[in-house]
Amino acid sequence: MNSHAGSAANMPWKATVGLELHAQLAASQKLFSAASAKWNDPPNTNVNAVDAGLPGSMPRLNPDCVELAARAILSLNGRVQPMSYFDRKHYFYSDQPLGYQITQQQQPIGRGGHIELGPMDGLSYTKRVRIHQLQLEQDTAKSIHGMYAGHTLIDLNRAGVGLIEIVTEPDMETADEAIRFIRKIQALLRHVGVSSCNMEDGSLRCDVNVSVYHSTESRLSGTRCELKNLNSLKTIRGAIDAEVLRQTELIASGNVVQQETRGFDAQSGKTVLARSKETAPDYRYMPEPDLPSVHITEDWVELVRSSLPELPEAMISRVVQQYGLVREDVVTMLGEPGCIKFFEQVAKGRDPKRVAAWITSEVFGQLSYRAQRLSECTLSVQQFAGLFDAMSRKSITSAQAKQLLIEFMNGSAHTADELIKAHGWEVMDDLEQIRDLGVQLLAKHPKEAAEYRAGRQRRLNFFVSQIVAATKGQARPQDVSRIVKELLDARNE
Known part of the structure; x- marks a missing residue:
């Protein structure tokens, strides 16, 4: 300048x-x-x-x-x-x-x-x-x-x-x-x-x-x-x-x-x-x-007008009010052709805020990576809905749900339940098994356990990540964290 x-x-x-x-x-x-x-x-x-x-x-x-x-x-x-x-x-x-x-x-x-x-x-x-x-x-x-x-x-x-x-x-x-x-x-x-x-x-x-x-x-x-x-x-x-x-x-x-x-x-x-x-x-x-x-006749104009979908401003106001979403998220979804309809179909009977958050972050992230439009990808309403149902039942973790989404968008025609079973991704509900793994891990890493007891609270993350990895992601991180913390604190008593 x-x-x-x-x-x-x-x-x-x-x-x-x-x-x-x-x-x-x-x-x-x-x-x-x-x-x-x-x-x-x-x-x-x-x-x-x-x-x-x-x-x-x-x-x-x-x-x-x-x-x-x-x-x-x-x-x-x-x-x-x-x-x-x-x-x-x-x-x-x-x-x-x-x-x-x-x-x-x-x-x-x-x-x-x-x-x-x-x-x-x-x-x-x-x-x-x-x-x-x-x-x-x-x-x-x-x-x-x-x-x-x-x-x-x-x-x-x-x-x-x-x-x-x-x-x-x-x-x-x-x-x-x-x-x-x-x-x-x-x-x-x-x-x-x-x-x-x-x-x-x-x-x-x-x-x-x-x-x-x-x-x-x-x-x-x-x-x-x-x-x-x-x-x-x-x-x-x-x-x-x-x-x-x-x-x-x-x-x-x-x-x-x-x-x-x-x-x-x-x-x-x-x-x-x-x-x-x-x-x-x-x-x-x-x-x-x-x-x-x-x-052009007025009758033809009215015919065209009647064929128009719900216009954006009206749709934004309705979706915000009906589903309790943030307006910015609705505007973002509106920018992707067919996305609002996709959202509304998946959101039936499910948490609409959670569905919208996954669409604007995970789905849009995958579309951007693939340089695709939603209409071009293979993800179906049934597959995406099944992913949320599995998370709601706590059958899979959030990390596993993201892997499911990737498989759907890579072209898999299987349902969420079929892929969960094929990968052995069912969440581990046996808390005693997690406790046994925790006892073994603390015995194997006494130095890290001592550092945690000395005040290095972040050492807890070390044990949690080890057990989650050992269970191939089937153990819920929150369950592992709670059980391992109980084991570590018990040694201090």
Whole structure:
């Protein structure tokens, strides 16, 4: 940070932040062709004439994508437009085989809506972020750099995959607000089945618009710069903070902020010029001549609305109240598609707090280790419920339950009881056998026993761990600790 940065931070400057989120739709086929939308299959295997931009090929709108877009705008508290149409956005780049992108700049499928942020989202205040519009558009191809020196390879699998672009109003003021908004959008779109929204694989991408203005002027008086190619929440946070600082320093020193498109260099922590910012005339928008306008009836909108699941805010409030959970745990489970339903099925007749704690710690830990989603793993409701039933009967220890969970998630189709029996994991209830092991162990380690009696209380842990290991984890640590302590203290009498 240069010497001017400190003084700039104390000046009465404020920032406005708006987002453009591009989410790949969870449709089996592309937006305008019958090709598979599996963009991560072997390169150039899911592509047809429309996607490749071959002369004479004609686009045909996929109705599944229209329904997914409608689900998205309705879940955002917005409205589905009774009439929308498509535009051509002209630009020439290697990832755009048509020479233009089909989008909905002028008359999108959705308008309005909002997301509420507040203390439960990690803010100490409330903030409403308004949605300007939600539009359908086709994705570009994927450019692959560095495989062959001096060459860029193109994979057309992604070309034509259906996207929704969610454009917010510039209602955010900090990087923190933007990050929390994105996280909430991710959870919402996953929950209603619109998109997987994984930034790590590109199914959610984000452009950010940032401007800085003097607190005595209109909040829209600043010059807007767009930040592109931000592929993680960490990068988005760093880019917004860096751009706000850059613009603040420029204005405070009497310079003018130019309208630009910029990238972010994570190594230097600064935004870098990519190109002069294009405006709408630069793209030469025109109505798409090969696609008719989309007309939607109110009856169809109500049908889509009725098919939506319980929306996140309502679900969070209900689950917190019904099961007595901490709201943060419910929000965490909500972020994993299908997890709340999984939790509720397992929690029937069981301790819901214990079930939630195991899901958010042990299950999520295993999913993270495996880079899996809950829907992709082999753990069933019956297996997980059986694990809790076994712990409730005190048939197994907590450590053994964790081993059971690992076997379930490794693909075992056996029940909890079957695996417990196969491994010989039944908890040892014969306390006299534990006592005999304790007597033998104290006789074998008189030095450690003497150290315990001399005041080194932690020596108790030595004896407990030895007996638990000798019984292959079948002895309950609390039983062992109590019995060994009785034996050691008896020698002092």
